[in-house]
Amino acid sequence: MSCSNQPKNSKSEPAEIVEKIIPASFDADSAFSYVKKQTDFGPRVSNSPANKQCAFWLESSLKRFAPEVKVQSFDAKAYNGTILHLKNIIGIFNPAAEKRILLCSHWDSRPYADNDPDIANHRKPIDGANDGASGVGVLLEIARQFSLKSPSIGVDIVFFDGEDYGSPQDEQCQVEDDWCLGSQYWSRNPHVPAYSARFGILLDMVGAPSATFTKEGVSMYYAPDYVNRVWHIASQLGYDSYFVNDETAAIIDDHSYINDLRQVPTLDIIHHDATTQSTFYKYWHTLGDNIEGIDKQTLMAVGQTVLTTVYQEK
Ligand code: AHN
Numbered sequence: 001m002s003c004s005n006q007p008k009n010s011k012s013e014p015a016e017i018v019e020k021i022i023p024a025s026f027d028a029d030s031a032f033s034y035v036k037k038q039t040d041f042g043p044r045v046s047n048s049p050a051n052k053q054c055a056f057w058l059e060s061s062l063k064r065f066a067p068e069v070k071v072q073s074f075d076a077k078a079y080n081g082t083i084l085h086l087k088n089i090i091g092i093f094n095p096a097a098e099k100r101i102l103l104c105s106h107w108d109s110r111p112y113a114d115n116d117p118d119i120a121n122h123r124k125p126i127d128g129a130n131d132g133a134s135g136v137g138v139l140l141e142i143a144r145q146f147s148l149k150s151p152s153i154g155v156d157i158v159f160f161d162g163e164d165y166g167s168p169q170d171e172q173c174q175v176e177d178d179w180c181l182g183s184q185y186w187s188r189n190p191h192v193p194a195y196s197a198r199f200g201i202l203l204d205m206v207g208a209p210s211a212t213f214t215k216e217g218v219s220m221y222y223a224p225d226y227v228n229r230v231w232h233i234a235s236q237l238g239y240d241s242y243f244v245n246d247e248t249a250a251i252i253d254d255h256s257y258i259n260d261l262r263q264v265p266t267l268d269i270i271h272h273d274a275t276t277q278s279t280f281y282k283y284w285h286t287l288g289d290n291i292e293g294i295d296k297q298t299l300m301a302v303g304q305t306v307l308t309t310v311y312q313e314k
């Protein structure tokens with residue numbers, strides 16, 4: 001048809017894709033030990049003694065790695081009227097930098113295994129090894145890496161309390177905004193007045209074997225460029241079996257409130273499983289969510305991807 005000597009430019013890539021990606025060093029054994037340390041306290045249900053003990057450990061751990069640590073203590077009313085004494089725990093790197101990135105996860109664990117196949121377990125608290133501890137473990141290891149090699153820009157690592165105290169599936173009264181109490185508080189009362197960041201990354205359930213992370217709807221609505229950047233970096237690092245190129249429905253999670261109330265474009269790296277009814281990983285809100293189900297390779301894929309993303313930012 002046309003001149004056959006012409007190079008086919010249909011295969012040429014946009015210039016930005018050629019950007020060199022230097023893999024960050026991330027220690028998955030260290031991240032795993034931080035996950036296990038949390039589950040060793042027992043379920044970290046808000047208001048419980050284990051929650052209190054874990055809060056002190058998180059605060060002192062962050063203080064080893066970050067030049068500045070802040071703890072927000074506040075009360076919030078749960079769906080059932082219980083007053084929860086909550087703590088958001090925040091590690092601040094390069095505090096004076098104006099350009100910032102937000103990294104976050106929730107550190108409390110759910111009071112109810114209300115998705116457990118055995119109905120007798122529906123009011124028992126869960127270990128939350130994956131749902132809670134995995135994201136915090138990865139971020140603590142990232143904090144340790146920052147203490148060895150500082151990022152170019154400012155980073156705030158925020159551990160939210162009271163994320164998982166939403167009303168049980170089998171209770172009639174479904175209350176609005178009963179999840180994500182810590183991130184709702186922080187979004188309205190950030191640790192720095194008028195806080196802003198270039199973008200944010202939330203980690204939620206990032207430790208199951210062969211986990212798959214899809215491009216979730218709220219993330220794609222508010223932060224599509226950052227989603228695509230993180231997924232691209234993951235694929236360059238060889239993690240495209242974890243960070244899959246599918247778009248899935250919007251969900252309410254801590255990032256929804258951060259996007260809505262604080263206007264920081266924030267994406268959620270959250271395990272999506274199309275084969276379960278919940279669309280979350282199979283042990284979600286069951287007693288099966290324990291340390292036995294945590295896989296260092298998944299912690300590595302997520303940790304190295306997030307850390308590499310942060311070090312790329314200038
Ligand atoms: C709801 O179940 C409403 N949102 C999912 C957020 C979540 C719960 N992540 C972990 N546990």
Ligand code: ZN
Nearest residue numbers: 110131164285
């Ligand atoms: Zn949960």
